[in-house]
Structure formats: structure tokens, C-alpha cells
Amino acid sequence: MAKFLSLADAVAEVVRDGDMTAFEGFTHLIPYAAGHETIRQGRTDLGLVRMTPDLIYDQLIGVGAARKMVFSWGGNPGVGSLHRFRDAYEKGWPRPLEIEEHSHAAMANAYEAGAAGLPFAVFRGYRGAELASVNPNIKSVACPYTGEVLATVPAMRLDSAVIHAQKADRAGNVMLEGIVGVQKEAVLAAKRSLATVEEIVDDLGDRSYNACILPHWTVTAIAHVPGGAHPSYAQGYYKRDNAYYEAWDEIARDRDSFKAWIADNVMKMGPEAFAVHARTPAKGRG
Amino acid sequence: MSTAAKPAYTPTEMMTIVASRALKSSDVCFVGIGAPSAACNLARLTHAPGITLIYESGTIATKPNVLPLSIGDGELCETALTTVPVVEMFRYWLQGGRISIGFLGGAQIDRFANLNTTVIGSYDKPKVRLPGGGGAPEIATSCGEVFIIMAQGKRTFVDKLDFVTSLGHGHGPGHREGLGVTTKGPTRVVTDLCLMEPDAVSKELTVVSIHPGVTREQIAENTGWRIKYAADVADTPAPNGEELSVLRDLQARTKAAMQGKE
Numbered sequence: 001m002a003k004f005l006s007l008a009d010a011v012a013e014v015v016r017d018g019d020m021t022a023f024e025g026f027t028h029l030i031p032y033a034a035g036h037e038t039i040r041q042g043r044t045d046l047g048l049v050r051m052t053p054d055l056i057y058d059q060l061i062g063v064g065a066a067r068k069m070v071f072s073w074g075g076n077p078g079v080g081s082l083h084r085f086r087d088a089y090e091k092g093w094p095r096p097l098e099i100e101e102h103s104h105a106a107m108a109n110a111y112e113a114g115a116a117g118l119p120f121a122v123f124r125g126y127r128g129a130e131l132a133s134v135n136p137n138i139k140s141v142a143c144p145y146t147g148e149v150l151a152t153v154p155a156m157r158l159d160s161a162v163i164h165a166q167k168a169d170r171a172g173n174v175m176l177e178g179i180v181g182v183q184k185e186a187v188l189a190a191k192r193s194l195a196t197v198e199e200i201v202d203d204l205g206d207r208s209y210n211a212c213i214l215p216h217w218t219v220t221a222i223a224h225v226p227g228g229a230h231p232s233y234a235q236g237y238y239k240r241d242n243a244y245y246e247a248w249d250e251i252a253r254d255r256d257s258f259k260a261w262i263a264d265n266v267m268k269m270g271p272e273a274f275a276v277h278a279r280t281p282a283k284g285r286g
Numbered sequence: 287m288s289t290a291a292k293p294a295y296t297p298t299e300m301m302t303i304v305a306s307r308a309l310k311s312s313d314v315c316f317v318g319i320g321a322p323s324a325a326c327n328l329a330r331l332t333h334a335p336g337i338t339l340i341y342e343s344g345t346i347a348t349k350p351n352v353l354p355l356s357i358g359d360g361e362l363c364e365t366a367l368t369t370v371p372v373v374e375m376f377r378y379w380l381q382g383g384r385i386s387i388g389f390l391g392g393a394q395i396d397r398f399a400n401l402n403t404t405v406i407g408s409y410d411k412p413k414v415r416l417p418g419g420g421g422a423p424e425i426a427t428s429c430g431e432v433f434i435i436m437a438q439g440k441r442t443f444v445d446k447l448d449f450v451t452s453l454g455h456g457h458g459p460g461h462r463e464g465l466g467v468t469t470k471g472p473t474r475v476v477t478d479l480c481l482m483e484p485d486a487v488s489k490e491l492t493v494v495s496i497h498p499g500v501t502r503e504q505i506a507e508n509t510g511w512r513i514k515y516a517a518d519v520a521d522t523p524a525p526n527g528e529e530l531s532v533l534r535d536l537q538a539r540t541k542a543a544m545q546g547k548e
Contacts, residue, residue: 026343026372027358051372052357052420075417077356078319086415101404104342105376105424112373124381127465128400128453129423134409149466179343179358181372212371235360242355242544 002172002219007196007228007271010221011037014194015046019159020070022049022190023056025232026181027077027240031164032056033228033274034196036266038162039063049158051107051182052077055231055248058084059266062258064094071099072107079245083252093255101135106153111182113155114189125151161190164229165214166236166281168197169204172216178235180212187214196225198237198278225271226278238279293499295525297478298437299533300497302328303525305389305435305476311336315387316380316425319357321435322389324533325476327353331532340385342421344370352540376421380428388429390422390452391436394444397490397511398461399434399454399472401426402447409449419451426452427462431470438477444510455489479505481522485514495520 005013015021015038023031035056038046047068048057054076060066062084074082088097102110109121122141132138132151139152163183165176174195176183187193195214200222204213231244251261265273295303298321305325309315311334317326323341327350330337338347343358347367354362363369370379379385392401393416403422407413426432432454436442454472456462462471475482481495493505494516505513 027356028343028360028363071418073418073420077358078354081415081417089415090412101418103419103423104372104421105381108373108376112377123377124428125424127423127427127467128450128456128462129419129426130409130450131404131419131423178360178363179345179369181343181358184371185373233360235363240356240359245355 002168002174002216002222004172004200005221005223007033007037007223007225008041010194010223011041014160014192014221015043015162016159017043018045020047020049020157021160021162022158022186023162024050024181024183024186025164025229026052026179028179028181028232029164029176029183029229029234030054030056030232031162031196031228032230032232033225033271034162034164034194034223035060036269037271039065039262039266049156051104053082053085055082055245058082058248058252059262061085061088061097062094062252063262066097067095068098068100070102072102072104076245076249079249083249084258087255100137101131102138102153103129103131106138106151108182110153110156111185111189114157115185118155120152120154122150122152156186156189158186158190160192160194161186162194163187164196164234166197166234167199167201167204168195168222169201172219172222173204174214174219174222175204175207176212184212184214187218192220193218194221194223195219196223196228198226198228198234199281200224223271225274227274227276228271230274230277236281238277241277293524295530299530300522300525301435301437301476301478302533303529304481304497304522305433306332306529308433308474308476309334309337309387313387314338314340314385315389316340316342316385316421316429317389318391319354321391323353324536325435326389327536328529328533331536332529340379342372342375344372344375346370346379352543353536355544376424380421380424383428385428386430388425388432390425390432390434392434392451394442394447395434395436395475396444396447396454398456398458399475399484399491400447400450400456401434401452401454402449404449404451406448422452426454426471427467427469429469431473434472434475436475436477438479438505438508440508440510443508455484458489459487479508483516490514492516493519495522497522498524
């Protein structure tokens with residue numbers, strides 16, 4: 001049964017030191033506010049899982065909150081490198097970072113297998129790809145019916161998953177719309193989960209019969225954080241702040257400018273700082 | 287450049303336009319961000335209005351008015367026929383064989399069109415850690431065929447890749463088949479200098495068409511192996527007025543949107 005908590009209480013309950021945790025979102029609905037709260041609470045030794053780790057993982061890694069990252073594409077989309085990730089991985093600053101690298105198909109299949117309660121995922125992949133020779137978790141199995149050799153990866157088993165969504169109703173049902181990524185699978189593959197939301201409503205209202213909804217008994221905690229996905233976006237609420245992604249390149253390039261940015265924009269702030277980015281939902285699609 | 291007159295277009299525009307010409311209305315295309323996205327949308331806005339563009343964020347048959355900065359911009363979802371979960375995108379649509387063309391780029395390519403987007407240097411102690419493969423390892427083997435678009439240079443067209451992120455023609459003839467791969471793999475490599483295709487027998491990339499004003503010396507200087515030429519090398523037609531104006535309008539709209547002047 002989902003509990004409605006403040007962001008600080010929700011992060012304290014859901015994200016714990018040493019967790020294998022995923023702050024998921026495929027460009028859209030990335031839980032930045034929850035990531036910042038995690039930094040403020042000084043979480044450490046996290047194993048960060050994400051298909052497309054972007055700025056929020058650069059920030060978590062840059063403050064030394066992570067021991068490991070599991071990923072399939074680690075960059076600043078359309079801009080370039082994640083400089084804090086590279087500094088940690090290439091130079092061990094502020095602490096060494098272990099990586100486990102996959103393809104998108106492998107990560108997506110691993111999340112699905114985790115949600116399905118299976119021990120591993122099977123798919124047609126990694127053929128001729130060198131990742132299979134550097135990541136010992138990539139193995140293969142022969143199909144018992146045809147003999148075809150297929151790739152396997154272990155199911156994603158998470159201690160915690162953190163997502164951002166447009167709406168929750170007062171019963172704690174959470175609805176996502178637009179590009180939904182692998183958030184549903186991540187929540188269902190995790191022991192504990194947190195959804196930050198733009199709005200809490202009496203009724204989820206007009207929606208497709210096939211809307212992406214996580215029922216209240218699948219979510220541990222919900223926190224109302226309007227604007228909580230900024231600088232990513234919330235379809236129907238606010239657009240992606242592409243200028244922020246471009247500006248991040250310069251901020252993150254240098255250790256001192258990064259530390260100053262974190263001090264001013266994370267440590268001295270709270271979730272209310274995100275509200276300035278929130279917008280009243282537009283009617284209908286887009 | 288042997289001619290004195292400065293062409294009325296840039297090498298990047300030439301590359302994007304040549305890539306767009308290779309696409310048809312009947313294609314179902316898995317689109318990467320950057321140069322592939324520009325080429326695919328140019329094709330859609332000119333000679334291939336019916337083309338189905340798919341981005342790995344789950345958007346199917348999307349018709350963006352501006353080029354997205356990321357693979358999952360809201361513009362892609364808002365203009366799509368439908369948006370499916372990412373697991374479904376990779377399982378049903380890509381793995382299921384529903385996509386005819388995958389459009390890739392990379393940091394390094396070799397003579398068999400294998401690609402590296404993972405590291406420069408060794409995997410464990412890289413000189414440069416690149417973003418990684420993303421969807422590419424499976425795009426390279428599950429799409430009917432693969433088009434590659436990359437600016438040509440000695441550091442990008444290399445004799446040996448630092449890491450094989452995605453399979454092209456492997457070590458040559460029979461390599462893909464030996465791995466159980468039934469798709470064609472790379473059939474075209476478009477650069478800012480020329481168009482290459484794998485030789486039917488050796489599978490080695492071979493120059494089939496040279497862009498206006500480009501010399502064989504320039505191509506040699508910008509290739510990390512001894513590049514071969516087809517028996518009949520064509521002259522790539524220069525961009526026409528429509529191609530250039532539609533591409534420039536698209537990029538102007540994109541820039542205005544980035545600056546919040548939509």
C-alpha cells in the first residue's frame with residue numbers, strides 16, 4: 001500500500017546505503033528531485049542501474065554516492081560526455097567506480113525478467129559484439145526446441161526503484177503517460193519503490209483504457225514534487241530544458257565548478273526549488 | 287578542392303543529403319540521434335513522405351517538426367502514431383524483425399563497417415570512455431540492413447577498431463552467417479567525401495561514388511587503410527535547391543525551438 005510522504009521521508013524509507021537502485025526514465029520523467037534528495041541525505045555505496053544514465057547519475061557519481069554503475073548508454077544526449085562519470089571511471093575521483101555494461105536490448109530484457117520474477121532474460125542479441133567478452137554476466141543458452149543459441153543476462157533484481165510520474169490518485173495509484181521507458185518494469189523488479197508525481201488528484205480522469213498505471217499495492221511511497229523531473233520533462237506539463245543539458249557540459253567538466261554547483265543547487269535547496277519548473281497540465285495530448 | 291568556386295553547401299549538408307536519398311517511402315527506419323535523424327527527417331520532408339521513423343524511446347511513425355536533441359524528446363511522442371514501452375520496442379519491433387533499416391553512426395569504423403562507440407584505448411583503462419553501444423549491438427544484427435553516416439577522417443576510419451561495439455561484416459565473407467545472423471548488415475556508408483558500399487565478394491568497403499569537388503587523394507588522406515574503388519565510380523550529384531532549402535529550414539526551426547522561440 002503506497003504511503004504519501006514528504007520527499008525527504010520517502011527517500012529515507014526507500015533508498016538505502018548499498019542499494020542496487022534504479023532512478024529510471026528514458027529521457028522523459030527522470031526523477032531529478034529525488035536524486036537531489038538522495039545526495040542531500042548522503043547516501044553512499046549505491047549500485048546505480050539505468051539504461052541511459054544522464055545528468056542525475058553524473059551528479060550522484062560526482063558526489064561519491066555510487067560504487068557501481070550498470071548501464072547501456074552513458075552520455076549527455078545530443079551534447080557529449082558525462083564528465084563526472086568519466087572522471088570517476090578513468091581517474092577514480094572522488095572514488096573508483098565499477099561498471100557493468102550492456103546493450104539497451106539486454107537491459108530492457110533484464111528489467112522485464114525482473115518484473116516477471118524469472119531468474120534470467122533470454123533474447124537474440126550480442127552477436128559479434130565485444131561486450132560479451134568483457135562482461136561475464138553475458139552468457140548464452142541453446143533453445144531446447146530449435147537449438148538456436150541465444151544471449152542471456154541475469155534478471156534485474158533491485159533493492160529500490162525511483163520514478164517520476166504525472167499523477168497519483170488519493171488511493172496511491174500512479175499513472176505515467178508519454179514515453180514510459182522501463183519504469184513499470186523497474187518498479188515491479190524492486191523490493192521498494194518511490195514515485196514522485198506532478199499532481200495528486202481525486203480521480204485519474206479521462207485516460208486510455210490501456211494507460212500505464214502502477215496500482216497502489218505495487219508502490220512503496222509517493223511524494224508530491226511538482227517540477228520534480230526538471231531538467232527532463234513531464235509530457236503535458238513542461239518541456240525538456242535542453243539549455244540546461246547543454247550548460248551542464250561546462251559545469252561538470254571541472255571538479256571545483258561541479259562542487260560549487262552542488263553546494264548551491266542541491267545542498268542549499270529542497271524539493272520546493274523544483275516547483276518553479278512545474279506547469280499547469282495542458283488539456284489533452286501534448 | 288580542385289575547383290576555384292566555393293560550393294554553395296557544406297560537406298555536412300552534402301553527407302546528410304546523400305544519406306537521405308537512400309531512403310524510400312516504404313522503409314521502416316530505426317533512427318539514431320544526430321546525423322541519422324537529420325537525414326531521415328529530410329527524406330520524410332522531401333521524396334519519402336510515407337517513411338516510418340522509429341526512435342528507440344518507443345515512438346513509432348513519428349513526424350517531428352524540429353530535430354530532437356535527445357532520443358526521447360516530447361516532440362517525438364507528440365507526433366508519433368503510437369508510443370510503446372521500451373521493452374516492447376526492443377523485443378517485438380527490433381528483435382521481431384519489423385524494421386527494415388537501422389541508421390547508425392560511431393566514433394570509429396573499420397574496412398568491414400564494424401563500429402566502435404564504446405572506448406578509445408583499452409576497455410579497462412580507456413583513453414576516452416565513450417557513451418557506449420546503446421541500441422547499436424542489436425540494431426546491427428536485427429534490422430534488415432544498416433546504413434552508416436560518419437564524417438571521414440584518419441581517426442574515425444581506422445585500420446583496427448579499439449573495440450567492436452556492433453557487428454558489420456566482421457572479419458569478412460561468411461562472418462555474419464557463421465554467427466547465425468541472417469540480416470544484410472551495413473549496405474551503405476555515407477561520409478562527407480564519398481559513398482561506400484561493401485564489395486559483393488570481399489565485403490570490404492569500396493568507394494562507389496565521390497562527392498563534387500572531392501579528390502581520391504583527399505579520400506586516401508582521410509582513411510586509415512588503403513581504400514579500394516569500384517570499377518565504375520560515379521559522381522555524386524550535388525544537392526539540389528529543394529534538398530538544401532528543406533534541410534536548412536528544418537535546422538533553422540530546430541535552432542529556434544532550442545532557443546525557446548517556437
